[in-house]
Amino acid sequence: MKVNILRQKTPFSEPYWESFIYDGPEDNTVAGVIEYLNYHDDITDAEGKRTTRIGWECSCLQGICGACAMVINGTPALACETFLSGMKGKELSIRPLQKYPVIHDLVIDRSSIHENLKQANIYIGEYQPSSDVDHDHQYAAAKCLKCGLCLEVCPNYGAGKTFYGAVFANDCYLVASRNRSKASTMGKMYADHFANACSKSLSCMDVCPMKIPTLASMAKLNRAIH
């Protein structure tokens, strides 16, 4: 299988496509393909020329850390959860997520996600137990990996702007539902950084690897702010 990877040596250099030949197991994941290509001491491109190892990030290889998010055959996804067997065609194309600065090859700088959360003071603080909250929903919202896939596909999100996306809306819901004294502050943050700009494409829900019910988070926060 031919594997085309969009590479970039440094944050300031020009990206370029490089092709490789993958002859490993057919039931591998995309993360496994990159590992397989990198494994050889003498890594070569599709024409047999020596090249450098492919830069990418992973920690868990089981869909938990979110580090391996990238664009695979045009679709943003986790590389460790995307299997070759589910793909059509004989070529694989891999590129870094496009809404974040590239550091090296497939490694991106997602710090804007955390900076937005920090700037809005999204932390639970003192937990106030309550019997009238939806624990299943809280648990689902707390599964967010901060992988950035929801922001990659969001038509309203652009790094540096005041719209913070689904990752932010779910964390607002989580904080507001677990610490009632913060509910009105979270409601304002949600209105300023999400509700006033969301166009409800809901592509964030399609792509979320943890299937977080963002629409339900929005419904509860919308009710709270009106």
Ligand code: FES
């Ligand atoms: S390596 Fe952790 S989610 Fe893929």
